[in-house]
Amino acid sequence: MSRWKALPAELDPRVRQLVVRLRRLKDHSGLSMRQLAARTGYSPKSWERYLGGRSLPPGEAVEALARIGGDDPTRLLTLREVAAEAWENGKDRGSTAAPADPPAPGPEPGLEPEPVAPSPSPSADPAAEIRLSVRSLRIVLAAGAVVLVLAVSSAVLMTLRLTGHSGADDGRTPRTAPLAASTPVTTPSYSCRLQRVDGVWYAGNSRTRDATVGYGQAGPDVAEVQCLLRRAGVSPGGIDGMFGPLTRGAVVRFQKRAGLIGDGIVGPHTWKALRG
Incomplete structure (x- = not known):
């Protein structure tokens, strides 16, 4: 004590x-x-x-x-x-008040969990809250984009079905309803092209080492995380670039195995462990 x-x-x-x-x-x-x-x-x-x-x-x-x-x-x-x-x-301010020191330099590998990026002083707290709000907004926008794609796909399929059965038969010449023109919804294709450069693993989708990647996000950074998880022996499901429940669960398992906080969010420390 x-x-x-x-x-x-x-x-x-x-x-x-x-x-x-x-x-x-x-x-x-x-x-x-x-x-x-x-x-x-x-x-x-x-x-x-x-x-x-x-x-x-x-x-x-x-x-x-x-x-x-x-x-x-x-x-x-x-x-x-x-x-x-x-x-x-x-x-409560007095002569003893002093600004907080900056975060300690990188701790020894395997000793610490991955902390949330610390604020350099009490006055920086609003900035930290803004960063958290921006990250939450990105997650919400990514989820909204997925919902919008699904809605558009459903609307296109419904239009095709209705158009295919709307031709009336008047007893004379059968009429064939034209197919509705539509733009197919494509999903980016990702693959894992693993290579080790100067002791660091890359999978060919993204070279970031400090981007924050979390649940609901999509894109090449997520695909890179999925490839590196698979290389580490932790299956994230498919390599689809979508940070869903399977990918989050794989990130948590990997973080705990690496001695980090299992929060399911890929930050600088988790990137270091994945690429090491």
Whole structure:
């Protein structure tokens, strides 16, 4: 159990409540500051400031510590929002306040789970929320595109059926209904052309190593993930470039096997493990 220093007397009670909860989670995990930094991607100095009440921890750091300590991230993030409100109103700012250190440099391979990209300071939290909103919007748009393609395909098939049976027979010359002209809906075709260049695996669909790829997305980045998963012995289903349930399940299994957080989202750390 860590011996914590007393929190600053001028600290707002709402911020104090958040820091006390984070200290308990850190003690419960049994990790040192260095091990906590390796598991979350934030430097030991940053965690000393967060747990000392001298700097407000970013939402991603709070969520990462909650998962490590086995607590509910939603409840902790709610406490963090309340504390942020007090912090921004200047009720708990003092001479001890200091901006958070940047995330620690790349941790040792196989030691850490893949963290969500940390914010460099409390003031960057709105930017992080915007990034999350943009990613969610992309997922929704991709899902909407799939639904639209299916709807158009159904409409074309219905038109062909109705047109094929609408010709009336007046007893004279049989009339043949013309086929409705339509543009076929094509699905991109992907294949796995695996090759190793300078110790890095590529499958011929995408060369990205840091793009965020998640459920509902589609395209060459997804096909690249599927090929690399298959190379690693984890079947994602077909190589269709669609990030569906089978691909997400394969990503989770691979992440757990590689010692990463099994969140089903392919980020820089998961790309590194897939291409290594």
